[in-house]
Amino acid sequence: MKILVCISKTPDTTAKIAFADGGKKFEEAGVQWIINPYDEWYSLVRAIELKEKDPATIIHLVTVGGADAEPIIRKALALGGDEAIRINTDSSDSFYIAAQIAAVAATEKYDIIFTGKETIDYNGASIGGMIAALVDAPYISLATSFLIEGSTATITREIEGGEEVVTVNTPVVVSCQKGVAEQRIPNMRGIMAARTKPLKVLEPAAEEHLTSIESFELPAPKAGVKLVSPDNIDELVRLLHEEAKAI
Amino acid sequence: MVLVYIDHQDNQIKKSTLEAVTYGVALAKQLGTEAHGLVLGNVNDDLAALGAYELKNVYQINDVALAHFDAQVFVKTIAAAATKVGATTLVFSHNQTGKAVCAGVSALLKAGLVTGAIELPKTDAGFVVKKTVFSGKAFANVSIQTAIKIISLSPNSFHTTTGAAATASITPLDIPVSAGHVKVSAVNKTSGEISLTEADIVVSGGRGLKGPENWGILLDLAKELGAATACSRPVGDAHWRPHHEHVGQTGVQVAPNLYIAIGISGAIQHLAGVNRSKTIVVINKDPEAPFFKAADYGIVGDAFEVLPKLTDAIKKMKASA
Incomplete structure (x- = not known):
């Protein structure tokens, strides 16, 4: 079995979000970078678990990014995976990114392609669906559990107000979220091994950008909290009803 | 078109x-x-x-x-x-x-x-x-x-x-439809619950409620308001509430008209999942809880006392409306 895990570099969940150049650019100064949590905690760890059960499994990691993405892909390799591919380009356009990964997938013929349900920076939730359409494979979104027996995967996915269990034969593209696996911490052996794992750098395929970010904005600051005494709950209800018109 | x-x-x-x-x-x-x-x-x-x-x-x-x-x-x-x-x-x-x-x-x-x-x-x-x-x-x-x-x-x-x-x-519209490869083998609906992402009002609980056995007072309030229920990440991780109720950066992101947070300190990752709510009410006994900075209305008080009173006050308001 051959698995591709898509890895994205994102700012840490506690990073202060600010913009430079009059809102044109994300302010990178002082920002800690991490593996997108959905890519790391769920897709990558699940792929590693599948390899632990079946050591013949091959795991490739792929990221689309410049040289500054290398520490992130090395960190992912320290958790697990056999080799990594970095496609040497960057973009905020999901289609451009997905088309780069689909080009790799077209030659490598993976049985499973895992993505996170979204990245925590652009919140596009699009890469998995686009790759699936480009390689013409079934797509299972928002998975909360992934099991495989032979070439048949049994996947639980989130639907509105509940979950649905589906079965599908590989190849399949799956976007993962909480429930698929549990977060792991890389150990020293993994970190040492990651240094010598192959990291291939590919130049990007000629693909189109369909969108571009014009500018960023921060939300308007809150006016400040109105405190109500716990002995005067009727006043809170009145404010919610008359002032906020929320109930 | x-x-x-x-x-x-x-x-x-x-x-x-x-x-x-x-x-x-x-x-x-x-x-x-x-x-x-x-x-x-x-x-x-x-x-x-x-x-x-x-x-x-x-x-x-x-x-x-x-x-x-x-x-x-x-x-x-x-x-x-x-x-x-x-x-x-x-x-x-x-x-x-x-x-x-x-x-x-x-x-x-x-x-x-x-x-x-x-x-x-x-x-x-x-x-x-x-x-x-x-x-x-x-x-x-x-x-x-x-x-x-x-x-x-x-x-x-x-x-x-x-x-x-x-x-x-x-x-x-006559479009040829190809046969699919995915078989649905089971659907598990949490029946009777209001969908979290579609709800107008969300009532959410954190570690301040001390244990899953204390959720009754929160559920009473949610029922009175016709609200969906949610929880913070530690509560989901401890299995006090089902995973799908976890709101925050790595859980569900919600944007209801009214979000009521009970016993949630307001970590930046939690705020990321709720900060598009129109009105935020925070109930917490710790006046230093960071969530108050993101709130529109707040009550510094013990949830176990405040919640039943709040449910009653809403009942009274509805009866007189």
């Missing part, structure tokens, strides 16, 4: 779809064109009643392969339909179904996609859509450069408006 994807579940058109219809109709007016709906499969709900949202016509594709959801099949069918009817802008809700299909349609049509839009695009020069980024901590204005454009609308960001009762025409 603006084509709005009409999503349905259990023979009901979803509330998030009605928001997408309202958005699509408003966008069509702005662009000086017409809005039509597109429904896949059979739905035992009153499609013609969508006319009240000023939708003139709904295209319907009926095929046995559409009886259950398979993203690959739906994507191909929607893309073929959009091409056949000459749609220039497609609108989806950014709900579970929208997330499963809109990206694939974008890739097949090579149509630029913005997911999680929160307002109508600016179309005076170009086509620029505002969306949330960094999990609600900021917004981005994204320009779509392709002839066909696709928008998925963030739930609860655009209010539905209806005009006078009117009837939308239903036009069957």
